[in-house]
Amino acid sequence: MGDDAPLFYQTPVELVRGDGVWLDDIGGKRYLDLYNNVPCVGHANKRVVAAMAEQAATLNVHSRYLHSGVLDYVERLVGLHHDGIEAAVLACSGTEGSEIALMMARAATGNNGIICTDATYHGNSALISRMSWLPVGTDRSGIRSISTPQLFRPLQEEATEAELLQLHLDQLRATIAGLEADGHGLAGIMLCSLLANEGLVQPPSGWFPQAVDIVHEAGGLVIADEVQAGFARSGQWWGYLTNDFVPDIVCMGKPMGNGIPLSGVAASHDLVTGFRQKHRYFNTFASSPIQAAAGMAVIDEITDRSLVTQVTDVGQFLLTALQTLQPDHPRVGDVRGRGMFLGVDWVHPGTTEPDVEGARAVVEALKERGMLLGQAGQHGNVLKIRPPLVFEQAHAEHFLEAFAETVADAHA
Numbered sequence: 001m002g003d004d005a006p007l008f009y010q011t012p013v014e015l016v017r018g019d020g021v022w023l024d025d026i027g028g029k030r031y032l033d034l035y036n037n038v039p040c041v042g043h044a045n046k047r048v049v050a051a052m053a054e055q056a057a058t059l060n061v062h063s064r065y066l067h068s069g070v071l072d073y074v075e076r077l078v079g080l081h082h083d084g085i086e087a088a089v090l091a092c093s094g095t096e097g098s099e100i101a102l103m104m105a106r107a108a109t110g111n112n113g114i115i116c117t118d119a120t121y122h123g124n125s126a127l128i129s130r131m132s133w134l135p136v137g138t139d140r141s142g143i144r145s146i147s148t149p150q151l152f153r154p155l156q157e158e159a160t161e162a163e164l165l166q167l168h169l170d171q172l173r174a175t176i177a178g179l180e181a182d183g184h185g186l187a188g189i190m191l192c193s194l195l196a197n198e199g200l201v202q203p204p205s206g207w208f209p210q211a212v213d214i215v216h217e218a219g220g221l222v223i224a225d226e227v228q229a230g231f232a233r234s235g236q237w238w239g240y241l242t243n244d245f246v247p248d249i250v251c252m253g254k255p256m257g258n259g260i261p262l263s264g265v266a267a268s269h270d271l272v273t274g275f276r277q278k279h280r281y282f283n284t285f286a287s288s289p290i291q292a293a294a295g296m297a298v299i300d301e302i303t304d305r306s307l308v309t310q311v312t313d314v315g316q317f318l319l320t321a322l323q324t325l326q327p328d329h330p331r332v333g334d335v336r337g338r339g340m341f342l343g344v345d346w347v348h349p350g351t352t353e354p355d356v357e358g359a360r361a362v363v364e365a366l367k368e369r370g371m372l373l374g375q376a377g378q379h380g381n382v383l384k385i386r387p388p389l390v391f392e393q394a395h396a397e398h399f400l401e402a403f404a405e406t407v408a409d410a411h412a
Contacts, residue, residue: 018043063287095123111185193239199377
């Protein structure tokens with residue numbers, strides 16, 4: 001696989017089985033999974049496995065044949081969204097979904113310009129990677145960024161929240177004007193609806209809906225990236241509901257198939273039809289019966305097990321407990337997030353300066369205690385807590401005990 005293949009931890013973990021929120025390595029050590037959102041309804045979920053096995057033993061073909069299971073799944077999927085979301089294009093990865101969304105926005109508007117934040121990630125293809133870590137003021141073939149809207153490391157020190165909001169909105173307006181002046185025009189803005197890769201930062205109140213209004217007034221479309229934020233992760237079905245805005249196009253991925261490669265882009269019937277007529281998009285492994293079977297089983301599990309409510313309750317318990325620890329530990333600069341997606345901003349004591357190496361050491365120490373989580377954020381110093389949705393309060397209490405010990409050791 002070549003040198004430098006990406007693996008977690010100084011000594012990588014070789015996993016051999018999973019069950020719910022637990023993972024076992026080759027030596028028999030058991031880990032509590034606080035990272036993996038792909039198996040959102042749990043590792044080796046029996047309902048999903050049974051649905052996949054039954055469909056695989058019956059039929060699996062590409063999308064140029066009719067299959068009622070695929071149609072039923074898409075109908076159910078778009079029904080989980082607001083009324084303006086009426087149709088979907090299925091794919092296999094979040095990157096593919098992001099590409100479809102950009103192509104759809106450009107096809108509908110006739111414009112090329114796309115706006116993102118300066119610390120985002122929406123995929124790794126040649127087109128989509130142009131949005132990753134894009135400095136403000138840089139143009140990548142009509143893609144330009146705005147500063148990540150946040151309160152913890154503000155764009156201007158000592159500014160009030162209302163002043164920060166205005167600064168960010170003014171920057172968005174100026175970016176739109178620049179795209180228009182340079183002949184790109186505005187096709188749209190693409191935003192993770194929880195600002196996940198930005199570090200789960202909290203924007204000034206009202207930023208999302210007001211930014212959406214500005215883009216719409218300029219004739220652009222709003223794309224919500226729900227690849228990480230969606231499927232109950234935030235305590236609501238979609239992150240855009242949590243942050244109170246209405247997108248024109250929605251990208252979905254990771255948790256859709258609980259491990260089966262499945263992604264989707266949903267929008268109005270007109271937007272989807274316009275995209276299909278212009279691009280004739282086809283994906284050999286997408287819109288398949290086995291994808292639909294897995295996807296339907298995931299929705300059934302989230303619904304039947306009331307996981308939206310569980311995520312809200314357990315997530316709030318975990319957030320409150322971590323915030324209670326914060327005042328006694330100066331390296332814990334901020335604790336934030338929604339539902340079952342939390343971030344601990346690890347800093348040098350007495351500052352907001354990111355401590356990347358310190359965060360890495362915490363991740364390694366927690367691994368030794370049987371807890372798996374990761375690092376994220378604009379600076380790579382945010383401890384990323386994102387377990388499967390079936391994570392319960394007893395699991396949270398188990399993690400909190402190990403986390404408190406680890407943080408105390410780091411402070412000593």
